[in-house]
Amino acid sequence: MAEKIEAVIVRKGTEDRVGQALRESDERFRKAFDYSAIGMALVSLSGRFLKVNSALCEITGYGEEELLAKTFQTITHVDDMVEEVAYTQKLIAGEIHHFTLEMRYIHKCGRIIWILLNVSLVRDECDSPLYFIAQIQDITERKQAEEMLRKSEKLNAVGQLAAGVAHEVRNPLTVLKGFIQLMQAQREDEQGHLALMMSEVEHIEAIITEFLVLAKPQAIRFQSNDLATIISHVAALISTRAVMNSIQISTRIAADLPHIECDENQIKQVFVNMLQNAVESMPGGGLIMITAARLGKDHVQIRFIDEGCGIAKERISHLGEPFYSNKEKGTGLGLMVSYKIIETHKGTIKVESRVGKGTVFTIILPVSQLVKKQHG
Ligand SMILES: Nc1ncnc2c1ncn2[C@@H]1O[C@H](COP(=O)(O)OP(=O)(O)OP(=O)(O)O)[C@@H](O)[C@H]1O
Ligand SMILES: [Mg+2]
Structure with a gap:
């Protein structure tokens, strides 16, 4: 009898230790999942998120609850959907064991994020598919x-x-x-x-x-120039063409706009290109607004705002490529040259556009080439 009790106690002790070890191991896995710097998710066979970690929430901009109410299809860029689904089907069919894809998700705020997706499939002991394990890395910057x-x-x-x-x-x-x-x-x-x-x-x-x-x-000759004068010269240059197209050009220049170090002719050429594009995008007439203001201590920001045809999302990343034009008489060099000039001036150009509404080109230039050089 005593022997029996002893055996039970020993077994009970062993079970406790095994249980404890399993719990610790579970906890370790949960932590590895939660704290992983790479986005991770368990995804059902129909695509619903079953479990997501905080890195994935950060990449996609959604909270955990929000993601768990979604399927991976709803955050996948429409152009990458077919390929992604095709691979998951191959996984389920057992044709492949895992796959890696560079593809796009849509961030909660609507912008495109490039991700490196790694997916494998977990099966039960009868080899039936259970769920996907996905690893997601944000590679937008690299792209x-x-x-x-x-x-x-x-x-x-x-x-x-x-x-x-x-x-x-x-x-x-x-x-x-x-x-x-x-x-x-x-x-x-x-x-x-x-x-x-x-x-x-x-x-x-x-x-x-x-x-x-x-x-x-x-x-290129960098000299101190008054941007307000450059802008008014350029606007005057384009004004005849604008009037012929029932377009009004309006300028809003900040009173404290500093002089900037630039090559006057080159910057003029950029502004002319911007205005020409704006005019050409507005065959029905309208308003073009040019604004210029200080941006912080070391920069100025110039914006060309038109009410033209706008540029479709998928075309925006191609702007600035040589010969990229949809105009019968366009050379498709205007923006490329503009980008090149702004790059030489250590500035940046950003485009925001809505089809049918209009386009805004934002140019940021350093006030002095010297300031910029000293800061890197
Ligand atoms: N403000 C704008 N509104 C709408 N589309 C624009 C605008 N600016 C540029 N684009 C689009 O970008 C394309 C490239 O512009 P870019 O100035 O490089 O070439 P282009 O105007 O076609 O020819 P060119 O070399 O004669 O300037 C244009 O064909 C047009 O489709
Ligand atoms: Mg042009």
Whole structure:
């Protein structure tokens, strides 16, 4: 009898220790899940979030409860849905054991986040699928850096091409233009054709001029300039075109706007490009607003606000790529050159747009190139 009791006590002790060990192990797993720096989730076969950790909440912007009420489909970017679902089906079918995808989620605030998704499937002892384990890493910054690199590589290639072509094409073009002007003075009967020839030659010349900005970055001269004067010159330059299109250009320049160190002609070229695009986006007329104000101690912010056709979301990331134009007569170089110039000035350009409502281009420039250099 005593032996029996002793055996029971020993067994009970062992069970307690095993139970305790299991509880500790559970707790360790729960903590590893909760505190993981990588977003983690257990997801049902239909896509519902069963368990999510705080890193995933931070990546997506949703609280735990909010995520648990969602499916992964509802936060997946519509263009990545098919691929993601196809992979999960392959997992369930046992064709693959896990998959890794670079894809997009939509953050709670509506912006796109790039994520690296890693998914595997947990099965029961009969090999039936139970749930997915997903690991999610935010790779938005890396993607943006890659995108910038891709754009700047394209820019370099175009720049090199420009250096060669621009020089060769410009001289014969000047000769052609001279002869057309001569003929315009002499041939009354051909004025229509000659005007057309002149406008085409001027179009080619405009392309070449923009190419040359890329080809000659060393020609930049930074000087202290009054932005208000530059803006009013540029607005005056475009005003005839604007009036012809029933567009009003209005400016709101802060009284305390500091002078900035810039290459006047280049900044003018950027502003002209911005205004031309704004005018071209408003065939039905409307208002273009230019604002300029101080931004902190070291920067100024210039905004071009139009009421034009707007730019679709998926087109925005392509802006600034060479020859990216949807205009019959556009070269698709205006923004590329503008981006390049602003980059040389250590500034930034940001675009916000709503289709059918309008577009806002925000340019931020350092007041002094020196201040910026000292700060890094
Ligand atoms: N304010 C704007 N509103 C709507 N779309 C715009 C605006 N600015 C730029 N875009 C879009 O971006 C494209 C690229 O602009 P970009 O200035 O580089 O080239 P472009 O105007 O087509 O040609 P160009 O080289 O003659 O300027 C345009 O074709 C247009 O579709
Ligand atoms: Mg343009």
